[in-house]
Amino acid sequence: MEKILNITDDIYYVGVNDRDTYLFEGIWPLPKGVSYNSYLICDEKNVLIDTVKVSKSGLFIQKIKELINGESLDYLVINHMEPDHSGSIWSILQAFPDIKIVGNKKTFEFLNDLYGIKDNLLEIKEGDELNLGKHTLKFFMIPMVHWPETMVTYELTEKVVFTGDAFGGFGTLDGGIFDDEVEIEYYKNEIRRYYSNIVGKFGPMVQKALQKLSGLDIKIIAPTHGPVWRSNPKIIVDLYDKWSRYEAEEGVVIVYGSMYGNTEKMADYIANVLAKHGIKNIRVMNVSNVHESFIINEIWRFKGVIIGTCTYNNGIFPPVENLLINLSHKGLKNRVFAAFGTYGWSGGGVKGILEYINKNNWKLACEPVEVKFSPDNEDLKKLEEFAARFVKSLKEEL
Numbered sequence: 070m071e072k073i074l075n076i077t078d079d080i081y082y083v084g085v086n087d088r089d090t091y092l093f094e095g096i097w098p099l100p101k102g103v104s105y106n107s108y109l110i111c112d113e114k115n116v117l118i119d120t121v122k123v124s125k126s127g128l129f130i131q132k133i134k135e136l137i138n139g140e141s142l143d144y145l146v147i148n149h150m151e152p153d154h155s156g157s158i159w160s161i162l163q164a165f166p167d168i169k170i171v172g173n174k175k176t177f178e179f180l181n182d183l184y185g186i187k188d189n190l191l192e193i194k195e196g197d198e199l200n201l202g203k204h205t206l207k208f209f210m211i212p213m214v215h216w217p218e219t220m221v222t223y224e225l226t227e228k229v230v231f232t233g234d235a236f237g238g239f240g241t242l243d244g245g246i247f248d249d250e251v252e253i254e255y256y257k258n259e260i261r262r263y264y265s266n267i268v269g270k271f272g273p274m275v276q277k278a279l280q281k282l283s284g285l286d287i288k289i290i291a292p293t294h295g296p297v298w299r300s301n302p303k304i305i306v307d308l309y310d311k312w313s314r315y316e317a318e319e320g321v322v323i324v325y326g327s328m329y330g331n332t333e334k335m336a337d338y339i340a341n342v343l344a345k346h347g348i349k350n351i352r353v354m355n356v357s358n359v360h361e362s363f364i365i366n367e368i369w370r371f372k373g374v375i376i377g378t379c380t381y382n383n384g385i386f387p388p389v390e391n392l393l394i395n396l397s398h399k400g401l402k403n404r405v406f407a408a409f410g411t412y413g414w415s416g417g418g419v420k421g422i423l424e425y426i427n428k429n430n431w432k433l434a435c436e437p438v439e440v441k442f443s444p445d446n447e448d449l450k451k452l453e454e455f456a457a458r459f460v461k462s463l464k465e466e467l
């Protein structure tokens with residue numbers, strides 16, 4: 070059992086760490102775990118902001134009961150209905166049967182769909198206020214960041230904004246809960262992996278949400294995953310602004326799929342030539358060994374994306390194609406692309422990558438290089454030219 074953790078004098082952290090779940094949403098690996106953050110505001114009315122995943126209900130209820138010390142819990146605000154946050158609603162209702170659930174119309178539609186809950190609801194709309202005594206909550210809708218019902222809850226007195234998944238990241242809170250209590254660089258990478266894989270598709274909606282929040286005086290940003298921002302919340306707001314505008318820094322991600330190492334040889338050669346042209350940030354990633362969430366994270370950071378594939382059944386190597394499908398779903402923009410690869414007889418791998426590049430209107434920096442079975446000296450010369458052109462195009466676009 071952890072120590073009591075204050076966000077401010079009257080606002081407590083009652084979230085939990087999850088080091089058991091292997092794949093978040095059944096797809097994203099959690100090597101560093103994840104936290105489900107929930108907050109308790111103690112006032113004339115006691116309010117809980119969001120809950121935690123159902124597997125952690127027991128610990129969660131215990132924490133709340135210890136803090137609340139026999140008093141009632143009056144409201145539960147649901148900023149986001151995804152079950153990693155709504156999963157403990159039934160346990161909360163059991164422990165505090167008189168509680169009122171606060172949400173918007175869409176929240177309550179999903180509440181009924183997911184849990185069959187229809188009673189004790191308090192429906193709020195954009196800009197509505199809920200007075201708790203010393204504190205007042207105000208609600209703002211941020212639809213599609215990343216579900217349709219998502220909203221943020223702003224506490225007017227202490228200027229704390231509870232933002233749901235926005236500004237959150239993977240990684241359990243190991244010790245400190247504030248940005249200034251932890252090594253924030255460790256978390257930033259996992260915040261970008263969370264953003265790029267889960268929220269990244271909704272860049273324009275994130276921009277709208279940021280515009281809305283820009284009108285608020287914010288002292289603390291309290292998301293539903295990862296560290297709470299109090300020393301300088303502007304850091305995470307600026308990162309979100311950059312990521313949602315698909316801005317990137319100088320650097321190249323070379324992703325390849327290779328069965329027997331020939332395509333990999335090309336990837337390494339290209340990387341060496343890029344380095345000779347002064348590119349320092351180069352990530353060479355084997356799509357078969359690295360989960361695509363880590364690849365997408367790097368692609369969200371860097372401007373250059375070079376994709377290589379061997380040919381497999383007349384087409385792209387399936388894990389490479391998976392990545393391309395995912396990148397196109399995410400509406401990736403403002404990147405510089407190139408393709409390379411190998412084939413044995415009729416080919417089709419590189420052609421397949423080019424089709425994805427065209428279909429998504431991604432900028433192609435140079436003609437692809439495709440070699441029969443294994444690159445010979447002539448092919449390597451072609452790769453020199455390929456990499457030089459790529460760097461030129463990359464620098465022009467930055």
Ligand SMILES: Cc1cc2nc3c(=O)[nH]c(=O)nc-3n(C[C@H](O)[C@H](O)[C@H](O)COP(=O)(O)O)c2cc1C
Pocket residue numbers: 326327328329330331332333378379380381382383384411412413414415416417441442443
């Ligand atoms: C299971 C398998 C399926 C393949 N399918 C094709 C194909 O449909 N068309 C083709 O041109 N080459 C095909 N190839 C040949 C490979 O593209 C070629 O061997 C290439 O050098 C593999 O590159 P790698 O060493 O990076 O895996 C296939 C190879 C394997 C092992």
Ligand SMILES: [Fe+2]
Pocket residue numbers: 149151215234
């Ligand atoms: Fe979510």
Ligand SMILES: [Fe+2]
Pocket residue numbers: 151153154234293294
């Ligand atoms: Fe979440």
